[in-house]
Amino acid sequence: MVETGPARQRTNSGPGRLLIAVYLLFAIAATSRAGLQLATKFDEAPVAYLLSGVAALIYIVAAVGLARAGHTGRRVALACCSVELVGVVAVGILSLVDKDLFPDETVWSQFGSGYGYIPLVLPVLGLIWLWRTRRAPA
Amino acid sequence: MAPVTSVGADSPVDGIVATVPIVLSLLVAVWALVAAVRHRPPDRVQFVGLAVLEVALLVLSVLALVAVGGGDRPGEPGAFFGYLVTLVCLPPLAWVLARMEPTRWGSAIVCAVCLVTPVVVVRLQQTWEMLGG
Numbered sequence: 001m002v003e004t005g006p007a008r009q010r011t012n013s014g015p016g017r018l019l020i021a022v023y024l025l026f027a028i029a030a031t032s033r034a035g036l037q038l039a040t041k042f043d044e045a046p047v048a049y050l051l052s053g054v055a056a057l058i059y060i061v062a063a064v065g066l067a068r069a070g071h072t073g074r075r076v077a078l079a080c081c082s083v084e085l086v087g088v089v090a091v092g093i094l095s096l097v098d099k100d101l102f103p104d105e106t107v108w109s110q111f112g113s114g115y116g117y118i119p120l121v122l123p124v125l126g127l128i129w130l131w132r133t134r135r136a137p138a
Numbered sequence: 139m140a141p142v143t144s145v146g147a148d149s150p151v152d153g154i155v156a157t158v159p160i161v162l163s164l165l166v167a168v169w170a171l172v173a174a175v176r177h178r179p180p181d182r183v184q185f186v187g188l189a190v191l192e193v194a195l196l197v198l199s200v201l202a203l204v205a206v207g208g209g210d211r212p213g214e215p216g217a218f219f220g221y222l223v224t225l226v227c228l229p230p231l232a233w234v235l236a237r238m239e240p241t242r243w244g245s246a247i248v249c250a251v252c253l254v255t256p257v258v259v260v261r262l263q264q265t266w267e268m269l270g271g
Binding site: 013014015017018020021022024025028029032033036039040 | 220224231250
């Protein structure tokens, strides 16, 4: 693709669109779950449910960032994927070390095992995709 | 529609009404996967498959709502209706994204969504049976 102007491949086409689709699915899953938990049984496990809420928010923002595909979108997506990766690893370790901290499951508990470990793979794919699209000739 | 053959509590989201969308969804997923591997954009079969899947899911939803109207209650109402709404939105989501992406990746999107759909159907069943079963 030899075009003038922004020559880098856009983050919202090709494989990126698949990535956005998966992010959307997780945004829906995490948002509805967190919303329900926060609304109906917040007192049972506030840390876990607030975390679910934060995770949901990050999935939404990441999906929007990838879809917008501009300079800002890329930065937003980069930030989200990074936070996500750190979050899923940190919460994964914490949920193994100290089970009392998260009495109820979150999206990120046990490295996202309840969701087929996709929460662990997703930010990595996101970062790879951002890297790949950045390397296109500028 | 055939009567619901359920195990234990008479769940409206059990038996053939749930099996049909699950099998259908997996078939579309395999077809879309083959298309994606062969570098093919989403074809007619995928779009028709998504449409039929949506109809099957709407039948499932209507039967569930009829059961709720008839006095039956899901074990976890909030989660149940959340899953139900999500479920009927999945094929249209795949449709729209696949239309936007007329490449192999469009087929990959159809495949991904059609792999998620059966999971949501199973979760739907679980949230109905939480109390009754």
